[in-house]
Amino acid sequence: MSTVNVTNVDSEYMQTGDMDMTYISTSSQQTELPGGAEQQTMRVYLRVRPFSKEELSDKEDQDCVGIENSQTVTLNAPKGSANMKSSEKGIGMSLHKFSFSQIFGPEMMQSEIFEATVKSQMSDFLDGKNALLFSYGVTNAGKTYTIQGTPKQPGILPRVLDATFQYIGGHLYDGMDLKPYLRNDAQYLDPDQVKQEKSAKAAIFASVKEECEPLRSSGLESCSALTSNPPEADSSQFALWVAFFEIYNECVYDLLQASLCSKSKKRSSLRVCDDGAGNCYVKDLRWINILTLDEASKVLQFGNKNRSAAATKLNQSSSRSHSIFTIKLLKIEDSTVTRISEFSLCDLAGSERCNKTKTFGERLKEAGNINNSLLILGKCLTALRNNQTEGMKNSYIPFRESKLTKLFQAVFCGKGRASMIVNINQCASTYDETLHVMKFSAVAKQVVQVIPDKPLKSLAPCLVGRDGKPLVKNGVIDTQALESFLSEEELLDEEDEANMSLATENELANMIESLRTKLLAERKRNLVQEMEIRNEMGDAMLQQLMESEELRSRQIEELKESFEEKLENTFEIYKDAIREHAYQSAMNNLEDDYVPFDEFTAEQDKVETLKRKVSELEGLTSSIGGLCAFPTVDQSCQTHPYKSTEAAGDDRCKHLYKEKCAIDSICEDKQQLILCLEKRLKDINVTLQNTRDAYLEKSSELDDLQRTSKDQTESMEEILWQNVEKDREIASLKSELAKLSQNSHMQLRPKRGLLANIRDAVTSPRKTSTTQTPRKTAHP
Ligand SMILES: Nc1ncnc2c1ncn2[C@@H]1O[C@H](COP(=O)(O)OP(=O)(O)OP(=O)(O)O)[C@@H](O)[C@H]1O
Numbered sequence: 203m204s205t206v207n208v209t210n211v212d213s214e215y216m217q218t219g220d221m222d223m224t225y226i227s228t229s230s231q232q233t234e235l236p237g238g239a240e241q242q243t244m245r246v247y248l249r250v251r252p253f254s255k256e257e258l259s260d261k262e263d264q265d266c267v268g269i270e271n272s273q274t275v276t277l278n279a280p281k282g283s284a285n286m287k288s289s290e291k292g293i294g295m296s297l298h299k300f301s302f303s304q305i306f307g308p309e310m311m312q313s314e315i316f317e318a319t320v321k322s323q324m325s326d327f328l329d330g331k332n333a334l335l336f337s338y339g340v341t342n343a344g345k346t347y348t349i350q351g352t353p354k355q356p357g358i359l360p361r362v363l364d365a366t367f368q369y370i371g372g373h374l375y376d377g378m379d380l381k382p383y384l385r386n387d388a389q390y391l392d393p394d395q396v397k398q399e400k401s402a403k404a405a406i407f408a409s410v411k412e413e414c415e416p417l418r419s420s421g422l423e424s425c426s427a428l429t430s431n432p433p434e435a436d437s438s439q440f441a442l443w444v445a446f447f448e449i450y451n452e453c454v455y456d457l458l459q460a461s462l463c464s465k466s467k468k469r470s471s472l473r474v475c476d477d478g479a480g481n482c483y484v485k486d487l488r489w490i491n492i493l494t495l496d497e498a499s500k501v502l503q504f505g506n507k508n509r510s511a512a513a514t515k516l517n518q519s520s521s522r523s524h525s526i527f528t529i530k531l532l533k534i535e536d537s538t539v540t541r542i543s544e545f546s547l548c549d550l551a552g553s554e555r556c557n558k559t560k561t562f563g564e565r566l567k568e569a570g571n572i573n574n575s576l577l578i579l580g581k582c583l584t585a586l587r588n589n590q591t592e593g594m595k596n597s598y599i600p601f602r603e604s605k606l607t608k609l610f611q612a613v614f615c616g617k618g619r620a621s622m623i624v625n626i627n628q629c630a631s632t633y634d635e636t637l638h639v640m641k642f643s644a645v646a647k648q649v650v651q652v653i654p655d656k657p658l659k660s661l662a663p664c665l666v667g668r669d670g671k672p673l674v675k676n677g678v679i680d681t682q683a684l685e686s687f688l689s690e691e692e693l694l695d696e697e698d699e700a701n702m703s704l705a706t707e708n709e710l711a712n713m714i715e716s717l718r719t720k721l722l723a724e725r726k727r728n729l730v731q732e733m734e735i736r737n738e739m740g741d742a743m744l745q746q747l748m749e750s751e752e753l754r755s756r757q758i759e760e761l762k763e764s765f766e767e768k769l770e771n772t773f774e775i776y777k778d779a780i781r782e783h784a785y786q787s788a789m790n791n792l793e794d795d796y797v798p799f800d801e802f803t804a805e806q807d808k809v810e811t812l813k814r815k816v817s818e819l820e821g822l823t824s825s826i827g828g829l830c831a832f833p834t835v836d837q838s839c840q841t842h843p844y845k846s847t848e849a850a851g852d853d854r855c856k857h858l859y860k861e862k863c864a865i866d867s868i869c870e871d872k873q874q875l876i877l878c879l880e881k882r883l884k885d886i887n888v889t890l891q892n893t894r895d896a897y898l899e900k901s902s903e904l905d906d907l908q909r910t911s912k913d914q915t916e917s918m919e920e921i922l923w924q925n926v927e928k929d930r931e932i933a934s935l936k937s938e939l940a941k942l943s944q945n946s947h948m949q950l951r952p953k954r955g956l957l958a959n960i961r962d963a964v965t966s967p968r969k970t971s972t973t974q975t976p977r978k979t980a981h982p
Pocket of ligand 1: 552625
């Protein structure tokens with residue numbers, strides 16, 4: 203096996219060689235947090251028990267356990283063990299290495315164990331904080347020996363009691379009228395109740411009188427005081443109350459019930475309830491006020507007599523239950539309890555497996571329950587560890603799945619410091635179970651605890667009277683709150699079966715009647731609560747809907763505005779472009795035929811003048827023709843008798859005729875010009891017509907564009923219409939919601955989950971609205 207440096211390695215386990223598996227966690231890290239709180243990994247100690255004579259003669263010593271140093275131990279699989287067999291098949295390793303906060307070898311004395319393990323918890327306890335110590339291991343590994351010890355070798359418990367009495371010194375409160383109540387509170391007892399307490403205590407002591415050996419006489423001298431005593435001048439006093447109970451087959455039994463000693467009667471189990479602040483406690487558990495160490499010793503002996511100690515093949519006096527001894531220290535100032543701290547020492551049942559112990563019937567059930575509660579403890583520790591590991595998803599911690607973890611949930615969640623002593627023997631025959639225990643402890647060692655510097659304010663005790671109603675809490679009497687959680691805890695219980703078999707028919711009927719009344723009250727309370735939650739959720743949903751509606755309308759308004767602006771801009775651009783285009787086209791067409799206006803009017807004037815001249819000449823010609831028929835040139839020369847006058851007239855005619863011809867030709871030219879101008883006019887008209895056509899064409903394009911923009915406007919209107927539909931949906935949702943809350947007033951609906959109901963309520967109207975709402979037809 204290769205050696206590894208075990209310090210500062212932070213993995214759960216790592217392989218260090220062919221046949222070597224190392225399970226190490228960072229050795230107990232302690233960090234100071236702001237505000238003085240302390241954060242550290244759970245302290246897990248290992249105690250290795252010495253071999254007994256029988257074990258040595260049975261050749262149980264096969265070097266399975268090797269202590270390397272004060273924090274590292276190796277486990278070497280012996281031949282024939284399941285672990286060796288699987289490692290031979292290539293599954294897993296045969297050599298395992300584990301690290302602990304501290305390892306105690308077989309030679310370690312009880313006093314050394316006490317000093318090294320519970321020192322910090324002890325001072326926490328005396329300082330007003332809670333502490334929890336587990337002993338965990340396979341059966342016959344030395345758990346009870348470590349916790350309780352023997353009269354000659356007292357274990358941790360008697361030493362804790364002794365150290366507490368040493369601390370209290372002369373400040374002991376012997377009034378017995380202030381008693382622990384629920385989990386963290388105290389009750390003020392009237393004289394009658396004090397009498398009852400005294401007689402119960404006397405009954406216990408009477409039954410153990412003869413057998414009791416005072417603890418102090420048997421070796422507690424070495425127990426040193428862990429903290430300095432309260433100063434003499436300090437007027438505060440301390441009362442010490444103890445309880446002793448066991449969890450057997452997932453039922454809680456009080457080990458200090460006097461009746462338990464008689465075998466004829468069946469034991470009644472106690473209920474684990476919630477005090478309303480998330481702290482579980484054992485209801486009706488007997489608390490005994492102890493004034494001396496001798497009294498404590500008697501209480502312990504009495505409880506031990508009651509323990510379920512059924513014989514198994516491995517250990518004739520093996521304890522088959524988890525036994526829990528709890529000490530409560532009440533600090534009393536001016537007749538008021540100002541502080542309560544609790545130290546629980548839990549001796550867990552053996553963690554062996556069924557096949558190994560050859561268990562059958564009742565023993566098989568025991569083993570199942572033991573393994574189950576240890577499994578849940580392991581699950582809780584694993585979940586706690588995982589939740590504290592960065593990057594790991596927060597997982598559910600199954601505290602409430604077993605009585606054991608339910609009771610100590612608060613301690614694991616920061617209301618105290620927990621530590622664990624893992625007990626192992628070195629026997630080859632129990633190697634596989636021992637390996638299992640070691641792996642479990644590797645997980646426990648990685649659980650981080652945050653221990654507050656001062657006792658938590660929320661744990662400040664509440665003092666209650668005989669009726670259980672608080673006298674004062676934070677200076678204010680809060681009877682209503684207490685009443686509500688007391689009625690709750692009555693109803694929170696899961697198991698009454700254990701008591702049922704003992705009850706008479708009448709008692710059962712009464713019980714049923716009272717349960718029915720409680721059930722009705724509980725239903726009523728639930729209904730009110732459900733209504734409140736519904737209303738709250740309804741209001742929240744309505745608020746959310748209104749906000750989202752407002753946001754959507756705002757968005758639509760903005761969208762609409764931006765669209766309109768864009769459309770207007772586009773229109774303007776198109777209009778300008780069309781105007782420009784029409785002008786350009788007109789200019790292009792006109793350019794070729796362009797006649798300056800002045801020239802054109804001058805031409806027209808000339809034409810008019812010429813026309814006038816032509817008509818004058820025509821008038822003149824016709825008047826001459828009236829006097830003498832105008833002859834042809836040859837004819838006039840042959841026929842006229844008076845030649846001289848005739849010749850003069852002929853010349854004039856000829857001259858006129860020439861003038862007329864010249865004028866005719868000018869007229870003809872002018873006519874030509876007019877025709878030409880008319881033709882040009884026609885051409886200009888055609889050009890104008892073309893320009894108008896082009897303009898019309900562009901106009902139609904503009905119309906198209908307008909139509910397109912109209913379509914866009916319509917699609918926007920469509921969006922707006924959809925919005926209206928959404929509004930309708932919202933309105934229908936609101937009315938549905940109102941109906942729902944009305945319904946919840948009217949009838950108690952089966953509790954199938956509030957969220958499911960709301961989801962139904964929310965989804966059903968949506969479906970109908972989407973299928974039935976008529977769609978708006980598009981505008982033409
Ligand atoms: N460190 C030790 N030194 C001497 N004897 C020890 C030591 N540890 C345990 N023993 C003895 O071993 C036997 C078994 O121890 P114990 O009853 O404490 O085991 P256990 O783990 O509590 O068993 P179970 O789970 O069955 O109750 C007892 O006789 C006890 O006295």
